[in-house]
Amino acid sequence: MVNPIKLMLCDLETKSAESKNEDRDTEQxxxxMEIIIEELLQGHG
Known part of the structure; x- marks a missing residue:
């Protein structure tokens, strides 16, 4: 099973490399990611 958080981090790195002016998108x-991580932790906890 592929780790969705790793995929999102790779996607985030790609997007930040493509355009550093989109701070709002990065914040979103x-x-x-924080919400998904919280849900994963609660689900496994």
Whole structure:
């Protein structure tokens, strides 16, 4: 099974490399990742 968090981190690195001016998009991605990580931790806890 592929780790979705690793995929998102790779995607985040790609997007930040493509355009460093999109700070708002990056913030939204990070917030979504934090929510997903919390859900994963609660699900496994």
């Amino acid at each position: 991605i990070i917030r979504k």
